[in-house]
Amino acid sequence: MKPSALFLAFLLLLPATAGAIDPRRFDDPEQEARYYALIGQLRCLVCQNESLAASSADLAQDLRREIQEMIQAGRTDQEIIDFLVQRYGDFVLYRPPVKPSTLPLWLGPGLLLLAGLGIAWRVLRRRPAGAPPPVANQAQVHALLEEDASGEAGNPPDGEKG
């Protein structure tokens, strides 16, 4: 039991160490915060389900270096994001911009939710309102059982009589 718990704990540590492969040095804590916020919201193109912060791919390391240098050179977050979008496209952004080609992405979930609500409403409305509920409540069940039991007592089997 103990070793496997330890192993699980070790697995939990993995993502944290993956991001810490090349710790960056900033003199200014505000710049450092911006650096970590930026690399957390940019996607690595090599391992596409990882952010630049989490990826240990070669390109991700290069891009982290590039972003660090741009921050230290005084470029704004928007300038850095534009730099990457110009080269790699909107794909690097985990939060894609709203434009005609991304409208299904932004509106799709809402439309699906509306469609689901519509279907649920139709199904619920179709159920006949006047029909008695299929299962009675607990008190009714007990009353019926008791009635049955007393009925048996009142009409004992023939053999017991006389």
Next chain:
Amino acid sequence: MRYAAPLVLFLLLAVLLAYGLRLDPRRVPSPLIGKPAPAFSLPTLKEPDRHFSPDQMKGRFWLLNVWASWCVACRDEHPYLIRLAREAGVPIIGLDYKDSIPGAHQWLKKLGNPYYQVAVDADGRVGIDWGVYGVPETFLIDPEGVIRYKQIGPLTPEDWEREFLPLIRSTTTK
């Protein structure tokens, strides 16, 4: 009849998923297509004192092939590049991406050299400017210096026929 609606929904979903299966998520369209090729000036592999810059190729179609001696898929691609260099009449410039210089020399000696010039991008910065993320990649640049197409992954004869040739022909016959 009461099963018609679920059936139609299922078929729609099946078509959508079948379409999705055919897409290759590794191919990210390059925003650089239709834009001027990013400028650079890099030392050449043969003579490190001399520099290559895309301006030198103005006035003709050319290919920029991003490769490295550590790249396994480049090995698959290499024989076709050699054939292309001989037959296509389009100069191929190699961008030796984050490679060791001796490794690159050895590669060309062993496998043959299809390149008109090889520019050495030792730290990968030019690669970043060109949006390179998966070696090998091949860019087609037109006589005005505009990027017209980007191939991600090894270049095959089919890609050449289907994508590169029509672009070259439509411009040169105009």
